[in-house]
Amino acid sequence: MSENEGISNFFGIICLLLFVFANAYYPARLIANQYRPWPKDIAIFFKKYLDLHMSVNIVAFIAMTIHAHFSDDRNIFLMASLLVTVWLTFAGILMRSKKFSSDTKKQMRLIHTQQTVFLVWLALLILGHVVE
Ligand code: HEM
CATH class of the missing domain: 1.10.287 (Helix Hairpins)
Structure with a gap:
């Protein structure tokens, strides 16, 4: 190794x-x-x-x-999972920021907490690690 x-x-x-x-x-x-x-x-x-x-x-x-x-290792699923992680992390941080209006924060919360986003994130991570 x-x-x-x-x-x-x-x-x-x-x-x-x-x-x-x-x-x-x-x-x-x-x-x-x-x-x-x-x-x-x-x-x-x-x-x-x-x-x-x-x-x-x-x-x-x-x-x-x-x-x-x-x-x-590099593949399209790993790249995509990295992007989704960046998004979730930043949306999570921004959601708590005092700089945004409560409307903007509400929208970010909606996207951050979507079950689909969470499941897509998990699926991409798993797929990215099992494909060659
Ligand atoms: C890859 C990283 C992350 C994933 C997959 C993720 C996923 C989720 C999910 C699925 C929920 C919904 C939980 C629920 O409905 O009760 C949630 C809630 C939340 N997340 Fe994250 N999260 C991530 C990172 C972060 C980070 C970095 C922050 C902030 C620094 C953050 C802040 C929050 C907050 C504040 C809530 C609660 C929203 C509310 O109920 O008002 N998250 N997250």
């Missing part, structure tokens, strides 16, 4: 672990939404988990950039 490949693999594993942890937020929320209204402790739990969703996704995105930079 070349040195670059070793670095790429290391950051790939870190990135995978971080993304799984950060985005398990979504299925957890989907399940918990069935049991509303939430007791106070569940509401506090999701408030803290949302903070983690944001910060851990940003760290995962940095790990992903290093992973991709040192990797020898």
